[in-house]
Amino acid sequence: MVLVLVLALGDLHIPHRAPDLPAKFKSMLVPGKIQHIICTGNLCIKDVHDYLKIVCPDMHIIRGEYDEETRYPEIKTLTIGQFKIGVCHGHQIIPWGDLDSLAMLRRQLDVDILVTGHTHQFTAYKHEGGVVINPGSATGAYSSIAYDVNPSFVLMDIDGLRVVVYVYELIDGEVKVDKIDFKKTTAVTHSAY
């Protein structure tokens, strides 16, 4: 059985709001362990893109409103294993961070997991057989709605119909890891893998 680890992160705002990822995060993000990266946007510069490319070459990046690279798409859907995943930065969804609006987008894209950012707050909601995840800001950059932000990102272990979501947060200088289990009920009829 092959290991499928998917890193989801975003809203780094390097260099405008944060100089770099926290050192403790960088020491963990070692190349060779992760199979895919999903980025919700607002890197903002190419250097960050290149760094992430080293961690894992298979990247799916969405455009945030401050990204310098204008060619990233605004919305993307992909299938990894048995899960359909949709990604969008989230500044387009109003009210920002509103569960019902995000749920609507999830239904519209017809995905099992919707990954969005923008609020810089980690959240994971279950909604009608699907999940909406916000990995927060990997650098702890401030947002328009929150100033005191703990750096966070998400690692998903996709194992058949089950996904284990590991939440990594830097709180008071220490890395805290939580785990969320989610199982979907029906299999995809076809899969990219």
Added chain:
Amino acid sequence: MVKKRVPDWLNSSLWASTPPPDDERLNRYVSKSTTTYAAESPVEPPVPVPPPAAARQEPPKPEIRDPLINNDNGSSASSSAEEISRQAQLLQELSRKVVNVGELRKLASRGIPDGAGIRSTVWKLLLGYLPSDRGLWSSELAKKRSQYKHFKEELLMNPSEITRRLDKSTNPENEESECSGLLSRSEITEGEHPLSLGQTSIWNQFFQDTEIIEQIDRDVKRTHPDMNFFSGDSQFAKSNQEALKNILVVFAKLNPGIRYVQGMNEILAPLFYVFRNDPNEEYAAFAEADTFFCFVELLSGFRDHFCQQLDNSVVGIRSTITKLSQLLKEHDEELWRHLEVTTKVNPQFYAFRWITLLLTQEFNFADSLIIWDTLLSDPEGPQETLLRICCAMLILVRRRLLAGDFTSNLKLLQHYPSTNISHLLYVANKMRSQPARQIF
């Protein structure tokens, strides 16, 4: 078969497969008198008394062939009377309720004929995998096979599966009741997340093992690329490769001190080949498990050769090579002097591979099985026999070596010419009895 013109140096009596009458040799083996000591290798066309062109001619190999499978018919037609009688004796010994392993060793050391498909069973007995009491076989095998299955399940799982099983046991299926809302989070205990760098973390260990597994995978794919059994696109080859890989991975995980070293795949290959080709279907189906234990047993005598830290120690490879050197000096001082002193051919240059890989790379596959028959059956233990065979290999080409310089000698020894295996083994065996004088 292509007949080559025989070079003069080959026209010596050394190559005659009928050695000069020698009572001692006859007495050593079996009371029944024998005419020729001719363990046929199946690939060679049937010739009971080979002419001086006994240098085995390699059959042209345009396609991938399995030496034993394709030539069973050929060999049985050509078996000499001696071989048939030996086969009968082996069968008789194997059919006893309690096998006399000592007797088996004597019979097997002359080579196990392929016709009866008994090599698999004999090797298992010689390696101590099967007890000598037949009655215990089925229970012993069942125990070992289930143990191997257990190893595989434990060691070949990835951490994702492991955490899944742990979770299932701690909190059985629940939830999924609420339709929407925040998903509950549970805190992770020390280090059990995929990016953990902790030494005890199963995830970290998994990623560290990945490197070894990749190395094993590469080596397995390169094992015997000319044989259908090991290589190619067939389902059979792939399942065999998978088995080899599993065995090596399980071994590496169970032996963190030595893990996997390149070359272990070459020692594994003949064992698995023989067991997988057992005519008994049940045994063939469990070849992977049986091979694992026999591999461990076989390797236990030679493990130290694979451990780099032991290279210079009393048990390491260098010491073994020195023993070979001394053996050569004992039996053929002139050759020893010429090789090591005059032409400065350090035995490490050629003997390293001969010894660590148990001669699997120096002869064709079928011949190496016959050599292994002798290696495994010798009561002195495989290492002693191995050194004698290596010494015999040197002595058999002494004319060329004595005439050669560093370059030609090294080239010769690193690409050892094909030879009459039975004669080689005969010469090797003679050294047992004549410790301190030259044979010639």
